[in-house]
Amino acid sequence: MTDSAIFETSKTKILVTGATGYIGGRIVPKLLDLGHPVRCLVRNPAKLDCRSWRNHPLLEVIEGNVRDQASITKAMAGCEIAYYLIHSMESAGGDYAKRDRELAEHFVRAAQACSLKQIIYLGGLGELGDGLSQHLSSRREVESILKSSSVPVTAFRAAVIIGAGSASFEILRYLVQRLPVMVTPKWVQTESQPIGVENVITYLTDCLKVPKSRGKTIDIGGADIVRYEELMRIMARELGLPKRWIIPVPVLTPRLSSLWIGLVTPVSSKIARPLAEGLRNRTVCRDNLARQLLPQEKLLTVTEAIQSALNHVDQGDIETNWSMAGKIPGDPDWAGGTVYQDERTTEIEADAETAYRVICTIGGNHGYWGSDYLWRFRGLIDQFIGGPGLRRGRRHPTHLRYGEAVDFWRVRKIIPMKQLTLYAEMWVPGDAELDFTIEPISESKCRVTQTARFRPRGLTGILYWYSVAPLHHFVFQAMLNGIRRESEENVQELQTQPQ
Numbered sequence: 001m002t003d004s005a006i007f008e009t010s011k012t013k014i015l016v017t018g019a020t021g022y023i024g025g026r027i028v029p030k031l032l033d034l035g036h037p038v039r040c041l042v043r044n045p046a047k048l049d050c051r052s053w054r055n056h057p058l059l060e061v062i063e064g065n066v067r068d069q070a071s072i073t074k075a076m077a078g079c080e081i082a083y084y085l086i087h088s089m090e091s092a093g094g095d096y097a098k099r100d101r102e103l104a105e106h107f108v109r110a111a112q113a114c115s116l117k118q119i120i121y122l123g124g125l126g127e128l129g130d131g132l133s134q135h136l137s138s139r140r141e142v143e144s145i146l147k148s149s150s151v152p153v154t155a156f157r158a159a160v161i162i163g164a165g166s167a168s169f170e171i172l173r174y175l176v177q178r179l180p181v182m183v184t185p186k187w188v189q190t191e192s193q194p195i196g197v198e199n200v201i202t203y204l205t206d207c208l209k210v211p212k213s214r215g216k217t218i219d220i221g222g223a224d225i226v227r228y229e230e231l232m233r234i235m236a237r238e239l240g241l242p243k244r245w246i247i248p249v250p251v252l253t254p255r256l257s258s259l260w261i262g263l264v265t266p267v268s269s270k271i272a273r274p275l276a277e278g279l280r281n282r283t284v285c286r287d288n289l290a291r292q293l294l295p296q297e298k299l300l301t302v303t304e305a306i307q308s309a310l311n312h313v314d315q316g317d318i319e320t321n322w323s324m325a326g327k328i329p330g331d332p333d334w335a336g337g338t339v340y341q342d343e344r345t346t347e348i349e350a351d352a353e354t355a356y357r358v359i360c361t362i363g364g365n366h367g368y369w370g371s372d373y374l375w376r377f378r379g380l381i382d383q384f385i386g387g388p389g390l391r392r393g394r395r396h397p398t399h400l401r402y403g404e405a406v407d408f409w410r411v412r413k414i415i416p417m418k419q420l421t422l423y424a425e426m427w428v429p430g431d432a433e434l435d436f437t438i439e440p441i442s443e444s445k446c447r448v449t450q451t452a453r454f455r456p457r458g459l460t461g462i463l464y465w466y467s468v469a470p471l472h473h474f475v476f477q478a479m480l481n482g483i484r485r486e487s488e489e490n491v492q493e494l495q496t497q498p499q
Contacts, residue, residue: 012208013037015076017066017107018085020047020403022166023122023200026319027083029053030205041066041075050401050414066103073110080117081208082107084146087139097138104145111151118152118214120204125157125193125219125283136281143217152214154207156200159221159283160231162305163197164312165319165395173310174391176235181245185280188229188248192283193221196305199296206294213293219285223299231302238306340465342452342472344480350487352438352446356417357398358487359436359448363406364394369482371475378426382408387427409434430454430461436483444491450480 014031018024019040031038032053039060040048048054048061064071066086076082086103111119123139139157147153160168175182203220207213226234229246236244300308312319348355362368368375376390383389390407394400404411406422412433413421424432432454439447452472456462 012081013039013079014208015039015041015079015082016085017041017072017083018087020044021085021087022163023161023197023204024083024085025051026197026201027085027204028059029056030201032056032058034205034208036208039075039079041072044403047401047403050399066106069106069109072106073113076110076114076116079114082111082116082119083204084119084121084142097141100138100142101145104142108145108149108151112149116151118154119146120207121146121153121155122200122204123155123157125159125221125285154213154215155217156203156207157217157219158195158200159192160194161197161200162194162222162300162302162309163200164309166197166309169306169309172231172235173239173313176232176241176244177239179244180242181247182232183247183249184229186248186250187280188232188246189227190280190282191225191227192231193225193285194231194302194305195220195222196300196308198305198308199299202296203290203294206296210293216289216293218290218293219287220290221283221285222305223301225284226302234302235306238303238310338456338462340454340456342469342476343449344451344476345447345449346480346484347441347445347447348484348487349445350491351444352417352440354490355438355446355448355483355487356420358483358490359420359438360400361398362420362422363390363409364397366397368475368479369486370478374471374475379408382426385427388425428454428461429458429464430456448480448483450476450483452476 014036016024016028016031016038017040019028020042024040028038028040029052035058037058037060038056039062041062041064042048043063043065045061045063053059054061062075064075066072084104084107086107087100107119110116121143123143124136143153143155146155160172162169199222200220203218207218229248232244232246236242379390383391388405388408392405392407394406395404400406400411400414400420402411402414405425408424408426409422410425411420412423413419413435417438419435419437421433421435424434426432432452435451435453437449437451439449441447454461454465456465
């Protein structure tokens with residue numbers, strides 16, 4: 001097969017790993033729009049069910065895991081190009097570098113066995129040589145492993161990616177919003193070349209039609225080179241905030257910085273630490289290879305990229321979010337062992353669709369229909385002991401997808417008009433979930449059953465349940481009453497609108 005033939009859009013089948021992640025979730029629809037048959041290898045296919053492109057005729061979703069050599073080899077069979085968009089720095093904790101190394105080795109063996117024509121990888125931009133953070137060193141190591149086979153690799157290296165829902169953007173936005181005075185590490189003086197997520201996706205897909213990009217390492221960045229301090233000031237200006245006072249000090253280590261980021265922003269300290277470590281390194285493009293091989297009509301400035309991201313946030317149009325790639329625990333065996341349960345039911349003078357829409361607004365800025373001070377207090381406790389607390393909020397104010405984070409919950413099950421189940425990722429000594437089921441009674445009436453389940457882990461778990469049980473009457477009953485009240489108010493507002 002000739003070079004030009006493998007880049008024919010209508011014939012090139014592409015494998016995408018990391019399709020449930022921030023970049024992967026944006027690459028897939030772009031490839032489909034370009035006419036590529038796309039195969040996604042995901043651990044949990046249900047996490048893609050609510051994506052607008054899930055039923056595209058050119059899309060194939062395969063359940064599997066890159067950790068399983070047979071699984072990745074089977075998924076890659078028949079594909080000519082593969083995107084490697086996997087990074088495990090949150091799920092693997094301190095061992096993420098070892099885990100990333102193992103995953104890359106499995107991927108390379110599969111690529112060799114399947115005679116892949118090209119691997120496309122997105123890594124981190126940073127100076128070469130000694131002194132790289134563990135985060136950037138791990139990215140370099142993965143890149144080196146991918147290049148160890150005979151399969152050509154197009155390796156992109158990016159610095160801070162600015163886009164609605166990205167971890168870097170969320171850290172920046174929340175720090176600037178919440179802190180008029182910031183005591184920061186001295187690395188805020190380090191130069192970086194941020195890039196808008198739109199430009200990143202364009203680079204990652206344009207390379208498909210440029211054979212000369214194969215075998216190349218390509219630094220990608222936006223139109224500006226700025227210090228992180230200036231990045232914060234630009235964010236404050238675009239948010240319409242007064243001047244932020246930034247005071248660099250030499251004593252803040254990456255660990256202390258990550259703990260502070262975890263306290264102030266929605267991003268956990270596990271993710272924040274490798275990102276904070278990476279910010280110590282100058283992340284600026286070393287050459288103009290990207291512009292020579294893959295020229296773009298418009299590289300966004302920092303201001304333009306921030307404006308675009310904020311517009312998407314304001315409109316509730318966040319395509320992917322940094323928290324989407326979180327692991328979904330398997331359903332606990334609620335039938336086995338001791339399970340405590342708080343079940344409450346109410347009948348609502350509203351149709352099932354209205355009640356479902358109301359239930360799906362849970363959390364975030366909307367809150368929990370009463371006793372919000374107790375939820376905030378519980379969130380602060382959780383955050384203090386290392387949990388997510390309420391800081392993660394939610395991607396969209398009214399729409400939920402399987403696998404999304406909602407404050408300290410994660411959507412474990414969602415059946416439109418029938419059921420929503422949230423799994424607790426807060427610190428609790430056991431397994432906890434909150435379930436809502438909707439049962440139609442008539443066209444204008446339904447029954448909602450709200451169930452909190454808790455399977456304790458040892459004596460600590462049992463003591464925990466009984467210690468919080470007295471609050472359930474206030475918290476859970478207030479929530480159910482609020483769902484009923486808001487659903488019926490929505491129906492009344494609809495009825496009073498002029499026809």
